[in-house]
Amino acid sequence: MSNQPRILCLHGGGVSAKIFERQMRYFIKSLEHDFRPVFADGPWLSEMHDDLKPVYSHMGPCYRWANWKPHHAPMNDASAIREIESALVKAMSEDEGQGEWVGLVGFSQGAALAFSILLENQLRLERDPSSPGFAGVHWQFGVIMAGRGPPFSMSPHTQLNHHFKSLTQLPQGRKKSLRSDPFATKLRTPTLHVHGLGDGGLELHRDLLKQSASPAHSMLVEWEGAHRIPFRSTDVNRITEAIREVANFQQPPAKYAPIPGRGVFDLLSRGYLVVDSHDKRAIMGPSGDITTIA
Template sequence: MDTPTPLDTTHLPRILCLHGGGVNAEIFHAQSRSLIKALPAFRLVFADGPFYCSPGPGIVPVYEEHGPFRRWLRWLPEHPEIDDESAVEEVMYNIQTAKEGDGGTGEWVGVLGFSQGAKLTSSLLYEQQVCLEKTGKAETGYKFGVLLAGRSPIVSFSELSKSSATVAAGAVSEGFHYEGTSPHVLRIPTIHVHGLTDPGLHLHRKMLEQYHDASTTTLIEWEGAHRVPIKKTDVQPIADAIYKLAREQGVQV
């Protein structure tokens, strides 16, 4: 039998995909297989976090042979200390390396992340927004974000977003708590996917309510724990929301 010719995706609009802590781009690609299948009008590009760490929850034994495992940020005190400037440089370098290494030609239209990658998604979009507001220009032009189980808070990647409501790029993000109304509110449209049996659900809701403009958010809840949805019945509403939001933002899909 003839092998089917793979579809050419080089021209499609691109979504940057950011894995969770203790995983890597290869594993996140595997975890996202159903989502990739449901989004044929996009080219999904997966980036590797810059820092090595132990495997995240649930990664062993299924993906035990697929290390080394990586992270974007510190979430445990035993993670080696790093100054904020170096942390920002490392994260941005790895993201830029993934983007430049991709063979696609389509516009970078969105960012999608799971867990720590979702926290990073919101943080990158906010950095774009605050740069445009304060300086009139930004290095990226993302139109939307997708947060799969993204917990608060937003991470600061420059002086423009630094305050008591955001966590520094080199700091331990786990356990950070901010009361009151955040002065940092993301208005770039975002989709928030919350698993109703996820132990961190209260922190995902806090991220949505405290750091995102209610008028530009879409919430999708599903009966799942802390993982990327796989079943078609769970994935299809997410894909439908992404297509709808992309079209509203002028993306040709």
């Protein structure tokens, strides 16, 4: 049996674990010596996403993690959270691997959920350091592919907080970015954000990063593509290398003096967002100015 560290992979809305595994096959191959991927199905049946039908129409049924169509049945938030946690625990318990559970990987609706779970774990530990993690795990990192904000509320403690949305709330048709809110809770678990520059929801994906992720603990890879999983070798290689960097992140000491070029997270310790676009590294300052370094 495999003792590799395990990552739990969460599909988008109107997809399935089987389809998501097929879409991620190039990443699975590239990371085969690093992680054992495990794919979970959402708790509720869903129609297949329209973008998948030309290729995957024979690979139903499909599932969802939250409501995304007007006709999806209303849910009670507390029971919805329990069903999601049960779905994750089921997938984890059925896996034959023996390695530690270390990371969450998600695309679209699954990416938003992965981010939300990481943030929920952080809030739990802030309230009580002995609190168990969501699905029994305190996840060490996340890969957030085309996930839009704001995060889902994953407990009663955040249900009335306007920085979170309900699992039963339909996606908004908003196209403009929100103004940065200095009082919003920032995720400090290391995350890699993957954004397609041709994705119609790009600004919403950038909102999640800018509004809810600590710049000292997050990394961004941009690629030339729409709302789908990258498959070109140049994109896959850049993203898998970034996944390794995020997974190996070590928070530097408070008085640590970063050395430019030594490592991507040495730069992040300055409080900047590191952007990896077209095989170039850059640092983004608080005002949005970007300086290429390599």
